[in-house]
Amino acid sequence: xxxxWSTLRxxxxxxxxxxxxxxxxxxxxxxxxxxxxxxxxxxxxxxxxIELICNENSNDINIGRDISWGFEVNSVDEKIxxxxxxxxxxxxxxxxxxxxxxxxxxxDPNGLKIQFVENLQEETMVINKR
Numbered sequence: 001x002x003x004x005w006s007t008l009r010x011x012x013x014x015x016x017x018x019x020x021x022x023x024x025x026x027x028x029x030x031x032x033x034x035x036x037x038x039x040x041x042x043x044x045x046x047x048x049x050i051e052l053i054c055n056e057n058s059n060d061i062n063i064g065r066d067i068s069w070g071f072e073v074n075s076v077d078e079k080i081x082x083x084x085x086x087x088x089x090x091x092x093x094x095x096x097x098x099x100x101x102x103x104x105x106x107x108d109p110n111g112l113k114i115q116f117v118e119n120l121q122e123e124t125m126v127i128n129k130r
Contacts, residue, residue: 008112011054016054016110026050
């Protein structure tokens with residue numbers, strides 16, 4: 001068995017697609033109408049996808065603060081600068097709970113916590129120990 005996608009109901013498909021393409025860096029794999037007033041988009045180019053569903057007839061979305069999606073980045077510091085240039089607020093962090101991981105959170109347009117994580121390389125850790 002393999003994990004194929006995670007679904008998020010969104011208020012506005014265009015706003016959400018813009019966020020996940022421009023801020024997170026995902027590409028649209030598929031996008032289609034799924035009935036009257038309903039549209040679905042799949043994002044990502046790897047094995048696991050993100051599915052966005054927008055239903056114009058049901059715009060009541062409830063996302064809890066205890067759920068987040070994590071995306072790996074090359075540099076937390078560079079991603080924070082990129083977001084600040086675009087006026088996107090950092091919700092929490094950055095944190096570095098151990099020598100191997102550094103991360104922070106922002107909120108997507110629907111209220112979902114998005115985590116950007118930098119997995120520090122062995123070489124970086126060796127240099128930092130000197």
